[in-house]
Amino acid sequence: MNSADGTPAALLEVRDLTASYGPFKAVFGVSFSVPGGRATALLGPNGAGKTTVARAISGLISPERGHIWFNGTDIAGQRAYRIARLGIAHATEGRSVFASLTVEENLSLAFRRNAKRAALAAKLASAYDLFPRLGERRSQLAGTLSGGEQRMLSLARVLVDPPKLLVVDELSLGLAPVIVSEVYEKLALIKTQGTTLLIIEQYVEQALKIADDAVVMNRGEVVYAGPPTTADELASHFLIGS
Numbered sequence: 001m002n003s004a005d006g007t008p009a010a011l012l013e014v015r016d017l018t019a020s021y022g023p024f025k026a027v028f029g030v031s032f033s034v035p036g037g038r039a040t041a042l043l044g045p046n047g048a049g050k051t052t053v054a055r056a057i058s059g060l061i062s063p064e065r066g067h068i069w070f071n072g073t074d075i076a077g078q079r080a081y082r083i084a085r086l087g088i089a090h091a092t093e094g095r096s097v098f099a100s101l102t103v104e105e106n107l108s109l110a111f112r113r114n115a116k117r118a119a120l121a122a123k124l125a126s127a128y129d130l131f132p133r134l135g136e137r138r139s140q141l142a143g144t145l146s147g148g149e150q151r152m153l154s155l156a157r158v159l160v161d162p163p164k165l166l167v168v169d170e171l172s173l174g175l176a177p178v179i180v181s182e183v184y185e186k187l188a189l190i191k192t193q194g195t196t197l198l199i200i201e202q203y204v205e206q207a208l209k210i211a212d213d214a215v216v217m218n219r220g221e222v223v224y225a226g227p228p229t230t231a232d233e234l235a236s237h238f239l240i241g242s
Helices: 050-058 080-086 103-112 117-130 132-136 147-159 177-192 204-210 231-238
Strands: 010-021 024-035 039-043 065-070 088-091 165-169 196-201 213-218 221-226
Touching: 010 050, 010 196, 024 039, 024 050, 024 196, 024 213, 024 221, 039 050, 039 204, 050 065, 050 080, 050 088, 050 165, 050 196, 080 088, 088 147, 103 117, 103 147, 117 132, 117 147, 132 147, 147 165, 147 177, 165 177, 177 196, 177 204, 196 204
Parallel strands: 039 196, 039 213, 088 165, 165 196
Antiparallel strands: 010 024, 010 065, 213 221
16 A cells, blocks of 8 residues: 555554663664565664664564554554564574474474464475475474574574564574575565565675665664665765764
8 A cells, every 4th residue: 555645655663763771772763664565674784773673673672762653553562472463573683493393393383373283284385385495304403404494494484474574684694695595585475475574684785686675774873764775875874973
């Protein structure tokens, strides 16, 4: 759906968001919009506050001040499980798998939360179709997978039932370029199916291949919000205040 001026309507609106870890402020009055059905890249150097914003959106931390409007509802400060039920999934940085369980056990645990037993086989088949490598390793302990395979496993748990909004944090961290490209192809696929994406990434070139919009943060503040440009142009914003 578009707004009155023809621009895509925002599915997510972050307004004047301020958040801290104890006495240390991480973000200061952050505001930006994520239009529905599009991919927004949230970029910036280490320590810029990107992950803090993601955690506030998904309810992993409570902001001190500000609003987070999702589909017309202010979700700021709500519990994570309530936010997830509204249709937000957060693929956190790192691998987030149960190392002592097999690939199939990891997937089954995730799918059983939202599916009847009869649908489990179909969901497992969908996961293996998305990431054939996981199908080849379905009986392997997740802790023995490569870093890229563990990242695929953590993503498969949310991509089989695409949410309204998927927040992906540092997807390329520690992964080989070929794996990064493969996973980004899956993100592009679910975008065509209607999922809105907020992609937090330091690998600027890869993020901009899929992004329709870009937000750049530095030192806890937004320093650019608008159309995606080249990596070199966006990098100039990283230096503001440094």
